[in-house]
Amino acid sequence: MFKRKLSRAEYALLAANLIPVAGVWFLGWNPKEMFVVYALETVIAGLFTLLKMGITTMVKKQDDWHGTGGSKKKMPGWFFMVFFIFHYGMFVAIQMGMFLAVSGMGNDTGFGLFSFFNKIPELLTTENLWVLAAFVLSYILHNLSGFILTGEYKTASLSYLMFQPYARIFVQQFTVIAGSIFISFGAGKIFILIFAGVKIFMELFVDYDSIIRKAAKGELPLSRKQ
Known part of the structure; x- marks a missing residue:
């Protein structure tokens, strides 16, 4: 269940996750503004997933x-991509609503979930842009080394690729709930520490890959019961 060692790409992602913590604790960055970066990181993960699915679709x-009951049938790659857009988009919307509610940004800035993305340019400070760039570079490194250069794109399961970013959604929702008590009392530094700490542990040290591969093949206990 746990990884024994990290890859170079995962070390880059670890560094990217530690930048917001260092900024909030030692450089006076606003912890609420870091919410914007984490929210956009989830969107970026979805875009990279779509890109990977598109590359694999061109090959396969x-x-x-x-389906349920162990059934399966051949479907075109674009079907997986459209399904992912709507399904993942729903989870991102739920997460965004939780971010806005817990951080108080919706009340502070006078906008809600559906107008959030229109307000992104106003919320992206110089610090946010640097952190966002670090996440983008880490994702490029991870996908270049672990997907393109290894040739995985030629044989990867589209179901497996589609499931990959969902762990991020569940981890971030859990950490928002767990850390909300601290930010409600104005302890933003404690919140960002909990948020980043749990996120790093769950995303980098728990071996989700084997779990996701089983889920994609319908081999998890829940799948067998259906």
């Missing part, structure tokens, strides 16, 4: 879609 054209 179609793949197995696992």
Whole structure:
């Protein structure tokens, strides 16, 4: 369940996750503004997933879609991509609503979930842009070394690729709930420490890859019961 060692790309992602913590604790960055970066990181992860699915689709054209009761049938790659856009988008919207509610940004700035993305340019400070750039570079490194250069894109399961970013959603929702008590009392530094700490541990040290591969093949206990 746990990884024994990290790859170079994962060390880059670790460094990117530590930048907001260092900024909030030692450089006086606003912890609420870091919410914007974490929210956009989830969107970036989804975009990279779509890119990977698109590259694999150009090679494989179609793949197995696992239904209930162990059934499966061949579906075109674009079907997986459209399904992912709507399904992942729903989870991102829920997470965004939680971010706005817990951080108080919706009340502070006078906007809600649906106008959030229109307000992004106003919320992206210089610090936010640097952190966002670090996340983008870490994702490029991770996907270049672990997907393109290894040739995984030629044989990767589209279901597996589609499941990959969901761990991020669940981890971030959990950490928002766990850390909300600190930010409600104005302890933003404690909140960002908990948020980043749990996020780093769950994303980098827990071996989600084997779990995701089983889920994509319908091999998890829950899948077998259906």
